[in-house]
Amino acid sequence: MPKDRLMSEKEWRSLGIQQSQGWVHYMIHTPERH
Template sequence: MSRHHHRQGGSGPRMLTESERARLEEFVPDINYSARYSDSKYEYRHVMLPKAMLDMIPNDYKDSNGVLKILKEEEWRGLGITQSLGWEHYEVHAPEPHILLFKRPKNYGQPGH
């Protein structure tokens, strides 16, 4: 799997315009969330966007190959992805660019962690 790194610099998230958000809304009910799985440090899940939705996402959310960049939380939430707190978009599997990989610390949100 190729890894894409976080965008460098202090630029904030690129939020969707109203018209961009409106074009994506019809796809939101069809976003598919995997069951969670974990290792000793993190829990993981993948989020599968409808392939047609990927075409509607603005190009500046993608790299030169049309693969989604690593999105900041405000950006992926703006696309209509809904998850509890603590999830980080950390990788995109380039052969299947509609699948976003997320992780968060295994004990996230528990007292003392």
């Protein structure tokens, strides 16, 4: 994953397909801090 620039739409879609389940689980079970 490149850290020196914004990811392209293609990269975002690829990551979304691979990690969407993990991210949803993480976001739901991690309390938000403001």
